[in-house]
Amino acid sequence: MRILILQPLPPREVDDRPAYVDDVARLGARLRERGHEPSLMIVREYDEEALRLKIADVRPELLVVYLESYYTTLVRRLAEHVSQRHYLPIIVGGPHATVAPHETLSLIGVEGIVLCEWDRAVPDYIEARRVGSDCIHTEGLWLRSETGTVRNRLRAPEKPEEMVVLPDRSLYSAGQIxxxxxxxxxxxxxxxxxxxxxxxxxxxxxxxxxxxxxxxxxxxxxxxxxxxxxxxxxxxxxxxxxxxxxxxxxxxxxxxxxxxxxxxxxxxxxxxxxxxxxxxxxxxxxxxxxxxxxxxxxxxxxxxxxxxxxxxxxxxxxxxxxxxxxxxxxxxxxxxxxxxxxxxxxxxxxxxxxxxxxxxxxxxxxxxxxxxxxxxxxxxxxxxxxxxxxxxxxxxxxxxxxxxxxxxxxxxxxxxxxxxxxxxxxxxxxxxxxxxxxxxxxxxxxxxxxxxxxxxxxxxxxxxx
Ligand code: SF4
Known part of the structure; x- marks a missing residue:
């Protein structure tokens, strides 16, 4: 499956540090392990045209957003726009989804959120969704359903012996690392x-x-x-x-x-x-x-x-x-x-x-x-x-x-x-x-x-x- 990961960052004039985030690169590695094709878009401002071009280029079947608490306003606008113009399902993870799950899941267009570590929970959900099985009960996610919010239990964190995967830095350019x-x-x-x-x-x-x-x-x-x-x-x-x-x-x-x-x-x-x-x-x-x-x-x-x-x-x-x-x-x-x-x-x-x-x-x-x-x-x-x-x-x-x-x-x-x-x-x-x-x-x-x-x-x- 083609997956587009959105990572919001501050405008360059405010902060020009490299964009690299280990959590995002780890998700990329786990997605590739399962045969998916992840791409990354760094978003520094609300720009519908840039988003349209990226979506036309990648043709994603799912949008995944890494949300830190500084960017909730930007992501609220982006999620609403994506759901109304591009009709893509959206999953949100990252620190803000963990500390404010209700608020994050209430964003227009967001189908589900991931609490705590997301790099194995997201691929699990994609797989369950693809085969049409019981994806609503995927561990680590809270999901919207017709009967309300389904709050699944946390997915167990990686054990030390599982922490051997090389983060997928190829999502970023060298200048972003x-x-x-x-x-x-x-x-x-x-x-x-x-x-x-x-x-x-x-x-x-x-x-x-x-x-x-x-x-x-x-x-x-x-x-x-x-x-x-x-x-x-x-x-x-x-x-x-x-x-x-x-x-x-x-x-x-x-x-x-x-x-x-x-x-x-x-x-x-x-x-x-x-x-x-x-x-x-x-x-x-x-x-x-x-x-x-x-x-x-x-x-x-x-x-x-x-x-x-x-x-x-x-x-x-x-x-x-x-x-x-x-x-x-x-x-x-x-x-x-x-x-x-x-x-x-x-x-x-x-x-x-x-x-x-x-x-x-x-x-x-x-x-x-x-x-x-x-x-x-x-x-x-x-x-x-x-x-x-x-x-x-x-x-x-x-x-x-x-x-x-x-x-x-x-x-x-x-x-x-x-x-x-x-x-x-x-x-x-x-x-x-x-x-x-x-x-x-x-x-x-x-x-x-x-x-x-x-x-x-x-x-x-x-x-x-
Ligand atoms: S809880 Fe304290 S020690 Fe732990 S990562 Fe945060 S600032 Fe560092």
Missing amino acids: VDSRGCVDIQATRGCTFYCAHCQQDLAAGLYEEGGMPSCRRRPIEALAAEVEHLRAAYPAMRSLRFVGCTFPLDAEYLGRFAEALSGPLRVPFTARAKTSELTPELAGLLGRCGCQEVELEVLSGSDFIRNDIFHLDLSERQILGAFAACRAAGLRTRALVQVGLPYDTIVTIEQTGRLVRRAGADDVDVSIYYPLPGTKAHQVCLENGWLSGRGADALLAGESALDMPGLNAAAIKRYAALLPHLVRNPKAWPALMKLERLHLGKRSLADLVAPLLGQRWGKHRGTP
Whole structure:
């Protein structure tokens, strides 16, 4: 069967990172395994003509949409248009389908949705649909029927020994896989054992646990090594890897085997993200032996109350300083991940954040504006306090906060997100910047105008785990 996968992304002027998503490539691989022909369309804006041309070219029999919570407005319009003009059945999966199944299934034109992992549930459904059997009872899907919604139980997640399939990167062009620095995303783990209040993984892990199924799994080292080999051969422009997810570096035995399997000339330098509270000196040392060059560590906020009471990171200041020190001792660069405009944030807590990152000695800091992802505990906090402005994800894509809080409005959040790196890099200039912050020239504060002259050597946030 010919299947068109739609993957929405932000407009290029907002975010020009490579489009590659491992979940999509894994679905592609599983579809090919079953003899189907998947194609991919990246959608950055609502464009009926581009969609018509793609559908005319591919002639799909089914449309599958990978939906992250930032793109619900776009997908709502696309699904309605496809169902009314192209008469294609639509299945939606991805994080938003898992955290907001009722809302997603209610989109006009959507026949069914997939909760949690979709790469084997979608092929199962296609097969059942093709032979006309009991497809309405396919595990992992919620489907519309004449009598209402059929909520099937979750499909069991892949077992580690099944995680050997090479993701189908051929769906993407090389430019959609290798970034401008030659870095390629790769995934060694699926799921997570932690419950951070800003992360949608939290909900998926909870659903699996309710069903008595494990959430966090690691791919066999041989499969990982084979994928790295494949990447080296297929993408000569690749210079480094970036391991997606927070749990890859947290198993000493796994890291030890990884270091052995990819040693000598097979080694590729990489960046890894680690759950900050769990990164010990031993793990940092092992990461260094594996070829890791940089570790991304989430600090989130300098306020203990925000980090732990609101976001449940279970992360003390001491653990933060310890994780950064462990990386330094192992010769690894560090990148601190922080957010501003968090629930209960004020200028005082933002300053605490900057000072904590400074004390931790991070080599780099990524500052992003907090967005309350649906289905998360932190979203609930915002909802209960009446802080959701209604501006939604479109605001975030435009660099604005989606919150209206009494102590910090959206304009101030945007300004402090831009100014915070200067507090980390040059704390002596901060009091002067704060004075300039109160003086305005038209709509902009003088701090906005002066800050760029102080230099900006910090990177951009790379998105959700
Ligand atoms: S932020 Fe990272 S550690 Fe926390 S739940 Fe999400 S994936 Fe797990």
